Amino acid sequence: MNQVVKAAAGRTMDNVFAAAHGRLPGSGPVAHIRARAFEAYKRAGLPHRRIEAWKYTDLRALIGEVQPLAPQPNAAALVHARTSVKRAAVEQAVKLVLVDGIFAPELSDVGRLENGVDVRSLREVLENSADSAMAGLILSTTTDAMISLNAAMATDGLVITIAEGKAVKRPIQIVHVATGSWASNFTRSYLHLGRGAEAVVLESFVSNEGASGYQTNDATIALISEEARFSYIRLAADAADAVNISSGIIAVGARARLDLFGMICGGSVSRYQGFITLAGEGSKLSANGVNLIRHKQHVDTTIVVEHAVAHCASREKFRAVIDDCGHSVFQGRIVVRPAAQKTDATLTMRALLLSDEAGADNKPELEILADEVTCGHGSTSGALDDTFVSYLRARGLSEKEAQALLIRAFLGEAIEEIGTEDLRDFVTAQAEHWLQAR
Template identity: 45%
Template sequence: MNAGIRPIRTQAELGLVDVYTTSRQGLPGGSDVAAVRAAAFNHFALAGLPHPRIEAWRYTDLRRLMRDAKPLAAPPDAEARAMAHDAGGVFAALGFRRLVILNGSFATDISDLADLEAGLTIRSMAEALALDEPLLSQGLGTTVPADDPALALNTALAGDGVVITVSPGATIERPVHLVFVNTGPTPAAMVTRSLVVVGGGARATFVETHEGRDQLDYQINTVLQLVVGDEAQVDHVKFTREGSVAIHVGTLLANIGARAKFNELGFIAGGAVVRNQLFVLLAGEGTEANLRGLSLLADRQHADSTLAVDHAVAGSQSREIFKAVVDDEARAVFQGKITVRPQAQKTDAKMMSRALLLSDRAEADCKPELEIFADDVQCGHGATTGTLDDQLKFYLMARGIPDKEAEALLIQAFAAEVVGAIEHEGVRDALMDATVAWLGQRG
């Protein structure tokens, strides 16, 4: 007689089953969307929360770090709306078009939806799903192949977000700012899904900010699906500054067309546990992708930047550079994988990860990978981990610059290689200011 072996579910996994069971009837979408949700949750239920035996999660044991499951956040009330008035402040003075996703719901009344540019449309994901449109019912699945438990959980539970479309050939001069903010008074989970479709030959800039209350144990699972048409240009910046004990899992699914240009930057400066994972499919010839990231970590923060770039056709180029500044007992993780398919000849891909440790107790884990099935390619990767250069620091101090200021200058220079590559001057300056502010908190 064979005895079946069943994995023991954690308290958080059991709680997520209860959350899905009690909330599924109230989630937006018709029968097609409900079927996608059910299949996704079954996938999650079989896999469970990610753990180190899943190679892509080997450094971030969410099964251990996530001790319980929070209920889905309630719709925001008037008090919550008032508290969100100044959210996204790092970019507040730049005059971007502000779309506020408050406590997991798209707050249209406090968002800037007036005088939309020609070719730009913005809708609530919840309202769009309720119409059961084929594009959205399919979009709630995946536009990029990705077998990931956190993504499956998002598909099952996502309630709202935004749907943005840019018509072919349109140029959206004013950047669109997606402000994700949690002002709830009690611990809750925010599960959001957004879809951005940029038509062929169009050009647009999108900025995301994620923030919430300190000392409030909340959980974020957010997904942005991005479809970029042929010969389009899209810049996307994500700034993560969650509350001090929050868990944030963010997923970007990007499908990039032929001869398009895609610039991506992720900036992490807050949250107890942050995992930003990017699945990028370069689906057209002559495509250029520049993917960058910067993490500024202190105390016991844990930040994981995981990247998978798939060169699917010939003649595409990608550049990836991710940096981390790690202080105290914090831990930075970078995992990057570049896949070159057999038909993707003439691929040019280079990936680099660099970590700067400011404390003997700080930790950085780097795992770059290349998986190449073509023979006419130029691909490479590298990783470095070290401390501040004592000779450079001595050089500055010998010219009268105090110890901490000398360190701050060297750290700013380290960060500038990532932040300085941003094309938009206002965004570039705002993120350098955020870097300086983080350095100021070191004391």
């Protein structure tokens, strides 16, 4: 029997999907893909603790229901969003802005795109019957219910293609702005780096002042071709009572490199889940993350790395700082397939607990099906060392200053992995803002 999932104001998800139907781009094959994705979601319903991958992030208990689709942003919403974009913007970056799940070219730097960089809105692709094969690829689903729901409900997003051999000089910044309250934003983007291409993409999630209770469901599909290099940085600073569930599905080609960094410092309930496949021999992954958690925030980072072929390497390093009654979840799984001989993979997770009520669940896993591999993982949780705090206080620092200095050093181990100095400084400034607000 199918699960009937309740939505806002007593609506069922069937009603939410039906109400959104006229706003969802694409007809014919695209509409059939969406319908199948929605049926897959209905069969599963909101993830709950009896699903192993969602054991620590029970959405039925944490959010209870999916809000109806956010309305199309009007002129006033775009005016207010401009202020939020300015606040989140990285200097020199080319901005591509999504407001309440809709691409806003009037707020974006479309005219600053370099030759060899092609950007289209997801809506444009889905409504073009000649792009039906591309639409099927972009709206692909997995067994994960939230990815299926995203495929069914995505209103817009970005389709970015980097030409073969193109080294993009300026970072591309995708800015998601939520302007409304008690509504859902569904976005999905597709990135393709051609052979030997290089690009840096920064994705930011922010909200207008006054926006509250909204839910974001975002997905990114990325294909990194042979010998390409892709640096992907994700910063989530949502409103204090917002929900953000984001997914990444990334395939890395032969001798290509993916540098992934994520930081979550906002929202009430947040989860980033990455599914990364090292699909070509000699590919490399560096994945790092920082979660800054306080009050009653629940923040989950779940990364599954699949070594599908031989001679690939992955390095994962994640840090969490949890204050008040916050709860951190890190789940890292490394899968080494039988053909993936000579795999070299490590995973470390560390959580820093700043109060007695703070909690952390770290779950590293290895699934090794090959013989000649070098794999390892480690996980620790603990408080600041009182000896170090006392040492610093004896040299004139207040307790708060001493703690902040030690926290900076703790976070720096992950933040220093960001390869671009300007972006590293930008992320450091965001972390510093969180520290000063404690």
